[in-house]
Amino acid sequence: MILSRIKIIVDQQFIYEGELNERTRVIDDLGADSLDIPVLVNSIEDEFGITISNEELFKIKTIGDLMNIILDKKQGGLNDGKY
Template identity: 40%
Template sequence: MLEKMRQILAEQFNCEEDTITEETNFKDDLGADSLDLFELVMALEEEYSIEIPADDLTNLTTVGSVIDYLKDKGVEA
């Protein structure tokens, strides 16, 4: 799942895939603002055919937290 996340994030944030780890923080490391995060959520919802409620977004601050969230929702890698 990390590899797919790297692809999505590299496209969304115009960065190199190999710089993204599970510890990568969206705001601190990738400079994401609220619009960036909204677009990322839309991309994840489309990619994994799930809905991510806005209330859940505050807990999704790193790549690892998103992977854990998706796994908790039953998304397969």
């Protein structure tokens, strides 16, 4: 469910023909640059009702990293890092 919601956001912001999964790299695969990441994160924050810190922002390398942050926020810090 989280992945499908992220996919909708990615489809709105990027042209990506591959299959989006937890291993998809935000910069290398999606073609995002340093200006795209904050826009993506703002959309994720709005969609999921969370706040992602600058420290967490710099840890996002893959869609899986993003999923783990979302789950951690939604579960009050109880996520074990396995989307």
